[in-house]
Amino acid sequence: MKTDNARTLKIDIRALGYDSGTRNRKSGENPAFEGLDYRYMFENSYDAVVVAGKAGNIQACNERALSFFGYVDAAEFDKLTLHALIAGMTDSLLGNVAAVVQERRYMRMQAFAIRKDETFCAVEIVVMGTRKEASDAICYMIRDIQARHHAEQTLLSAFHAMDNTDSSIGIVDLDGKITYANRKMISMLGDGDESRVVGRQLATWFDEEEVIKPMLEAVMKGEKWTTEMKVGEAGGANYLRLSVVPDINEDDQLLGMVISVVDVTDRRRAELAEYQLERDRVMMESLSEACHAIGQPATVLLTSIEVLKDTPNIDAESRRQVEDMCYAAVLDLRQCLKDMNAARMSVKGSMAGGHA
CATH class of the missing domain: 3.30.450.20 (PAS domain)
Structure with missing residues (x-):
């Protein structure tokens, strides 16, 4: 049930925990009841106890009720009706309350109390009839549950956040x-x-x-x-x-x-793609360096071979020098190929480690 102030009213109706025989038991049958100050107990029960008629008119309240609702003048409080104290209270609901009490059941409600300064406070209200079945009076026992309500709302918000997260x-x-x-x-x-x-x-x-x-x-x-x-x-x-x-x-x-x-599949795939790009860049740089390294001894070797081919009558000393240049160029080429193979194996090993 929604009020004009969008405050929720929850209602739970249950049977009383005793039968009519227990209701008619006299306190004098148990000595423990003798000498009890019932008035004191009434004044200090719950956060507020309000006795109202079936139409919602206030008939009595304890001292704590005045403090709880923020009133100082008891006469001013007695002129109020439950409509002004409990958000969502309507004539229809009061009729339901009276019917429940008539059936010797009690009603437990969760609602918002309206204080004099127009602030709201979450409360739990237990509604019961009086011992006199013909009486118009209905007792509303009110307990402050604002802290519990706040904790429940916090837990509910956390639950919704957790249930809807990615x-x-x-x-x-x-x-x-x-x-x-x-x-x-x-x-x-x-x-x-x-x-x-x-x-x-x-x-x-x-x-x-x-x-x-x-x-x-x-x-x-x-x-x-x-x-x-x-x-x-x-x-x-x-x-x-x-x-x-x-x-x-x-x-x-x-x-x-x-x-x-x-x-995290998308992230890992992006990482793999980035790694592949970096690997390709490194390989291109290595290939460029390798080409440059191979170029010099290859040029020397090619030039030396051409000299030997074009000058068949070259003297022995010159031939020996050209052959030495060819041999040195071949050794350089072999070393370059070894370095390239070592670099290739290193890249292959790092790839295997990165994708494990």
């Missing part, structure tokens, strides 16, 4: 069983079927030795744990990043762990 998030107990999974995790691991994820063991998807055991060991020590793993064959492989933190309650007791699973 990361797959789950809660796992110490036996490795998933007790909660957000929408993304259900979609990733169960194709949208919650029953295929919640209640299942992590070992259903992840290797026991490589993932589950080291993960649990870290969590038992109260430490975070992260790894990246490849899923699938080389042609259609995906990469997942698993991050785990211990789930610890307010008493510092380890309950399990919170796991996050993120598909």
